[in-house]
Amino acid sequence: MDNNCDKKNNHWLHRFAMLTAVVTFFLLGIGGLVTSNEAGMSVPDWPTSLHRNMFLLPISEWTGGIFYEHTHRLLASGVGVLATILAIWIWLKDSRKWMKWLALAAFLGVVAQGVLGGLRVTMKMDSLGIFHGVVAQSFFVLTCAIALFTSRFWQNVAQASRLHPGEKFAGGTPALRSLRSHVLFVTILIFLQLILGATMRHQHAGLAISDFPLAHGKIWPDTSADAVARYNAERIETTNVNPITAFQIILQMVHRVAAFLILAGVAAAVWLAWKRLGGKDSLTKLALSWLALIFVQIALGAATIWTDKAADMATLHVLVGALSLVTGAFWCIIAFGRLGQMPESETAPLGAFGTFATNKP
Amino acid sequence: MKTTSFFLLIATLAFLPVAHAADIIGVITLKGTPPAEKEITPMKDNPDCLAMYPGALPTTHFYVVGPKGEFADVVVDLKGITGQSTGANAPAAVLDQKGCLYTPTILAVQTGQKITVKNSDPCIHNVHSKPTADGNKEANDVQMAGGADLTYTFPKPEMFLKFQCDVHPWMFAWVSVFDSPYFCVSDKDGKFVIKNVPPGKYTVEANHRKLGTQTQDVEVKDADVTVNFTFEVK
Numbered sequence: 033m034d035n036n037c038d039k040k041n042n043h044w045l046h047r048f049a050m051l052t053a054v055v056t057f058f059l060l061g062i063g064g065l066v067t068s069n070e071a072g073m074s075v076p077d078w079p080t081s082l083h084r085n086m087f088l089l090p091i092s093e094w095t096g097g098i099f100y101e102h103t104h105r106l107l108a109s110g111v112g113v114l115a116t117i118l119a120i121w122i123w124l125k126d127s128r129k130w131m132k133w134l135a136l137a138a139f140l141g142v143v144a145q146g147v148l149g150g151l152r153v154t155m156k157m158d159s160l161g162i163f164h165g166v167v168a169q170s171f172f173v174l175t176c177a178i179a180l181f182t183s184r185f186w187q188n189v190a191q192a193s194r195l196h197p198g199e200k201f202a203g204g205t206p207a208l209r210s211l212r213s214h215v216l217f218v219t220i221l222i223f224l225q226l227i228l229g230a231t232m233r234h235q236h237a238g239l240a241i242s243d244f245p246l247a248h249g250k251i252w253p254d255t256s257a258d259a260v261a262r263y264n265a266e267r268i269e270t271t272n273v274n275p276i277t278a279f280q281i282i283l284q285m286v287h288r289v290a291a292f293l294i295l296a297g298v299a300a301a302v303w304l305a306w307k308r309l310g311g312k313d314s315l316t317k318l319a320l321s322w323l324a325l326i327f328v329q330i331a332l333g334a335a336t337i338w339t340d341k342a343a344d345m346a347t348l349h350v351l352v353g354a355l356s357l358v359t360g361a362f363w364c365i366i367a368f369g370r371l372g373q374m375p376e377s378e379t380a381p382l383g384a385f386g387t388f389a390t391n392k393p
Numbered sequence: 394m395k396t397t398s399f400f401l402l403i404a405t406l407a408f409l410p411v412a413h414a415a416d417i418i419g420v421i422t423l424k425g426t427p428p429a430e431k432e433i434t435p436m437k438d439n440p441d442c443l444a445m446y447p448g449a450l451p452t453t454h455f456y457v458v459g460p461k462g463e464f465a466d467v468v469v470d471l472k473g474i475t476g477q478s479t480g481a482n483a484p485a486a487v488l489d490q491k492g493c494l495y496t497p498t499i500l501a502v503q504t505g506q507k508i509t510v511k512n513s514d515p516c517i518h519n520v521h522s523k524p525t526a527d528g529n530k531e532a533n534d535v536q537m538a539g540g541a542d543l544t545y546t547f548p549k550p551e552m553f554l555k556f557q558c559d560v561h562p563w564m565f566a567w568v569s570v571f572d573s574p575y576f577c578v579s580d581k582d583g584k585f586v587i588k589n590v591p592p593g594k595y596t597v598e599a600n601h602r603k604l605g606t607q608t609q610d611v612e613v614k615d616a617d618v619t620v621n622f623t624f625e626v627k
Contacts, residue, residue: 074559076519076533083535095517096439096560156531265603265626268431268453272557272565 045121046182052114053175059111060172060354062104063165064347067233070271071097072161078150081105108146115142118178126182134178141171158234165230169223169354176358177365186369193372205371207308208315212367214304215319218297219360225290226353232283233346238273240280244337247285255281291330294356298326301363315366322359328352416617417471417587421579421599423464425626427456433563441516442493442561451494455603456626463583464601464624466499468552468569470576471587472596472608475550477573480506485544487511488556488566490518490536495556495566497578499602504550504572510543512536518558522568526551529570533559553602567602590618599624 066072074097075081081089081102086109094102115138122135145167152160180186232240247253248263255278264275302323305316332349339345430452436442437450457465480503489496491513502508510520520543521533528549536543547554550572558564569576579585579599587597590613599622600606611618 070562071559073521073533074519076521076535082517082537093517095441097562098517098560156533261605262627265605266428268428268455270431270433270435270453271562272555272559274555 042126042182042187043184045125046179046184048114048121049118049175049179049182052111052118053172053179055107055114056111056172056175057351057354059104059107060168061347061351062100062107063168064350065343066097066100066104067161067165068341068343068346068350069097069100070236070273071100073153073156074098075101075105076153078105078153105149108149112142112146115139115175118175122178122182128181131178131181134174134181138171138174138178141167141174145171158236161234162227162230165234166227169226169357172354173358173361177361180362180365189366189369193370208367208371211301211304211308212364212371214297215301215360215363215367218294218301219357219364221290221294221297222353222357222360225287225294226357228283228287228290229350229353232280232287233350235277235280235283236274237276237280238267238269238271239284239337239341240276241284242267242337242340244288244334247281247288252285253281288333291333295326295330298323315363315370318359318363318366322356322363325352325356325359329356413615414589414591415613415615417590417595417597417611417613417620418617419469419585419597419620419622421464421467421469421583421585421622421624422462423456423458423604423624423626424462427458427626430454430456435563436493436561439493439561441514445492445514451492454498457581459581459583463581465579465581465583466602467579467583467585467622467624468499468501468576468600469579469585469587469622470501470569470571470598470600471573471590472598474571474573474575474595477575478504478506478571479574480504480546483574485509488568489513490520490558490564493561493564495558495564498566499569499578500566501569501571501576501578502547503574504548504570505546508545508547508568510536510545510556512538512540512542514538517560518564519560520545521557521559523555523557524549524551525554526570529554552600569600 077083079086082093082098086102086105089102119135119139123132126132126135145164148160148164148167151157152164241247241253243249248259253259257278260276260278260281267276298319302316302319305313305319309316329349329352332345332352336342336345336349432450432452434450436446454466459465483503483506485507486500486502487509488500489511493514493516500508512518515538517538518536519533520536521531522545523531524547526547526549529547529551532545534543547568547570549570551570553567553569556566556568575587575590577585577587592613592615594610594612596608596610597620598606598608601624604624604626607622607624609620609622611620
């Protein structure tokens with residue numbers, strides 16, 4: 033029996049998985065705009081919208097912040113439908129047991145996200161907004177991973193690793209293994225940075241530090257009570273943001289420092305990949321793309337400050353952050369695949385990063 | 394003669410409590426140059442609200458200062474007075490949403506006093522109160538154009554409790570809640586009057602949303618007491 037998907041089904045399944053990932057990316061963008069425009073609470077009720085069926089709210093009432101929040105809810109419903117179809121399709125047509133569990137995780141993830149988003153509104157909890165934002169990024173990585181695992185590219189990686197386990201790569205298995213550990217570490221750092229960013233955004237305090245590259249005119253800002261009082265006195269806000277606190281200033285400084293650590297980490301990954309795998313290796317090229325993304329991300333971070341947290345800049349910063357996370361995750365997944373450490377057999381036990389027996393073709 | 398004396402005595406006794414209460418009055422000024430107010434540019438993205446301003450857009454008004462430094466919107470109260478609220482019987486305070494702005498921006502009420510929030514605009518708002526004091530409940534309600542007034546009360550004292558509209562994120566107002574009737578907000582001339590304060594020693598607090606709090610100790614006897622405050626922008 034052939035343990036791989038039927039080729040025709042796999043092709044369309046892969047396209048559907050790509051569609052789900054792309055629509056999820058747009059959902060991240062709309063969700064980002066909700067927070068960037070301070071519109072998260074503009075529709076006070078859930079699952080109804082302005083006391084009406086969510087799908088029947090007249091367009092004439094999609095005004096101001098309601099436009100962002102309501103379209104976010106509609107698009108989220110769409111992603112829910114796509115994720116459900118994807119999960120059912122994989123469960124029925126993909127013979128890889130671990131893929132079925134991954135698909136189930138995606139379905140449960142999107143349901144959890146919907147409930148989290150709704151509770152954030154009905155319970156009026158900013159902390160749930162942080163969690164909702166972080167789970168959103170994680171869900172996006174999951175949908176992208178499913179798209180990867182249903183692709184022909186992945187089949188080739190798995191096939192190659194079965195035929196030539198760990199031998200075919202410049203620098204050999206130990207070189208790739210240590211590089212993979214480095215990239216995994218930097219990817220985790222990016223994830224932590226995203227959590228920091230979500231925490232910053234859900235303080236709803238605008239910009240705690242309004243200049244860059246200095247911070248309140250210094251390399252490290254004064255966070256004394258008098259200084260913070262002065263920052264608040266001097267700030268003339270045009271939106272309903274909360275007062276600045278010392279905690280928020282420190283949060284932003286840690287975010288800035290982490291950004292440069294990430295830049296250093298990704299630059300090191302590029303250098304190591306070039307040295308150990310060679311410039312033509314696809315993983316080296318992926319690392320270079322990753323580095324480009326990080327430079328763009330830092331530029332967007334600066335632009336967010338220089339534009340006084342313009343909603344479009346802040347949201348682009350969120351989206352490129354998500355792409356940076358996915359790129360690091362893909363690098364690790366592909367490296368695992370090359371090292372023959374992804375379960376490709378339907379009899380392989382659940383767990384992605386050990387060594388598994390594979391069925392011989 | 395006896396009847397006249399009797400009525401004179403009654404009249405004296407009737408006015409006795411009022412004669413001993415006095416007002417605390419004063420003027421608040423601002424020294425220095427405050428940061429320039431900003432045009433509310435986010436309003437440009439909202440046709441409903443923009444239509445109400447065919448000319449220039451409104452600006453923020455954190456520092457409302459007269460030509461001679463008269464400082465408005467400073468909340469003045471007697472520090473530490475609790476358990477004397479008459480809010481339950483006080484007329485409702487009114488917060489209006491007009492021209493996609495809250496009016497007034499600075500409001501002061503008593504605990505238990507009703508705050509009536511009106512929507513005088515031809516568009517939807519949501520009324521989102523965000524208290525921080527334990528016991529004051531956060532609320533978030535939609536208010537349609539021409540919709541019924543909404544009413545809120547807060548049982549606990551709190552300074553600068555924020556009301557905001559999330560549909561129009563430039564809209565906010567700050568409501569201070571006191572557990573006594575001894576407070577007021579300085580007017581455009583910087584003047585304030587806290588009425589009918591019983592005799593005693595008090596600490597008068599002047600609170601500005603941006604410039605913090607100043608205090609002065611006073612003693613109220615039979616006559617009005619004057620206490621002035623000067624805030625400074627450094």
